[in-house]
Amino acid sequence: MSLLKRLEEQKQMEEHPEISEHDKTVALATVKSDPYQYLKTKIHKRIVAEMSSEDSKALIEKKADIKMLKEVVTRISNNVMDEEITLVPQTERRRIIPEVLAEVIGYGPIEPLLKDDTITEIMVNNASQVYIERKGKLELTDVTFRDDAHVMHIIEKIIAPIGRRIDESSPMVDARLPDGSRVNAIIPPLALKGPALTIRKFAKEPYQVDDLIGFGTWTPEIANFLRACVEGKLNIIVSGGTGSGKTTTLNILSSFIPSTERIVTIEDAAELQMRQEHVVTLESRPANIEGKGQITMRDLVKNSLRMRPDRIIVGEVRGGEALDMLQAMNTGHDGSLTTGHANSPRDMLSRLETMVLMAGMNLPDKAIREQIAAAINLIVHEARFPDGTRKITALTEIQGMEGDIITLQDIFVYEQKGKDENGKVIGRFKPTGIRPKFMDKLLNSGIQVSNDIFWDKQRS
Secondary structure, three states: OOHHHHHHHHHHHHOOOOOOHHHHHHHHHHHHHOOOHHHHHHHHHHHHHHOOOHHHHHHHHHOOOHHHHHHHHHHHHHHHHHOOOOOOOHHHHHHHHHHHHHHHHOOHHHHHHHHOOOEEEEEEEEOOEEEEEEOOEEEEOOOOOOOHHHHHHHHHHHHHHHOOOOEOOEOEEEEEOOOOOEEEEEOOOOOOOOOEEEEEOOOOOOOOHHHHHHHOOOOHHHHHHHHHHHHOOOOEEEEEOOOOOHHHHHHHHHHOOOOOOOEEEEEOOOOOOOOOOOEEEEEOEOOOOOOOOOEOHHHHHHHHOOOOOOEEEEOOOOOOHHHHHHHHHOOOOOOOEEEEEOOOHHHHHHHHHHHHHOOOOOOOHHHHHHHHHHHOOEEEEEEEOOOOOEEEEEEEEEEEEEOOEEEEEEEEEEEEEEEOOOOOEEEEEEEOOOOOOOHHHHHHOOOOOOHHHHOOOOOO
16 A cells, blocks of 8 residues: 555544544544555564464564574565655664664564663553653653554553563553563553553663763762772662652762672562672562462561572662561671662661561661661761762761660761852762771771761861
């Protein structure tokens, strides 16, 4: 069918009252947004027909020979376009073939976004609205899907290889891409405007300490201090809001762990980028279609204690597993790391209390706070600023208890001084002049940290 003929049929369709207004709207919108969509559909059907053998299907699923697949898709695409009555311009061919390739061996319309290393997050709000985050700022793209079914197809393509499912009975799912990027999908009836997909991308090469220093996330002095804290087996929690860079910071902190130690990581969807060899990666599992077989974060934290770990890293605490993690920290598993959502170090403690109560244990508030104060040594708080930059805004020591209150002491804070002419945040990382109490523990471990880093030289 030629483009001219299809457009003529569209015109005729508008005149037929038996076709519902919804179907007319969808069809017309498809042609207006992409007049060659019918052609891509025809190419896709031809590819399916030619590669319907079990060997060919297995090849597509495994993507075993990408070069060969590209050659086959290109050949079939050109053949179909050559059959068209209306000449398909070369510029359109150069656009259509990559899009068809993305459908067959990639993730459809969002494939170019996934390949763009400057993009850190992809947000599909619905079939016709896709946003990205670049350099900490949100941008609306011109990327669109055909319809809700097209978005669902891509979601299924992402979650199927890792054994996850999504349907009306289970309309939310957390998953990951093969490169470790984190995926969340939610569909109707919970998502009222159609299936929504959010992908948190990670750099192909994990960020190094020098990268974060270059970004202004922290300074060389703070990096050296945090290295000493990790090597000295302090229990550390990284707090911050959504998108503040907690997981990136956790990855950097974990890189300071000596390669001679056994590490067990526990996550809802595996995304940590560990660089050591002796690592066991555990991932929770949702219930199956019968509502059975669920393995929670709590189950994994409990199980990790039987695996002789030197370090336990929990990707993010958000529920009852907080109690098991605190108990692990208090029973000889020093050097544990985790992250949590919070607006400040003090707020992180309040959230931990709430999460411990979610474990179903009827513990007094003071008993919970004593557990927290005894378990955690340091809170690394991170924030995302309006200019898109992410910075550590506080390194805060948990010093103990005074009555019923956990006492905190800032060691370093970020002092914001304003913005420059380009809207970039201006400020500096300032030591408070307080020498942390855990310095004695570091010294006992043979870790030397100069007291000079705790003094504000600009002030003196």
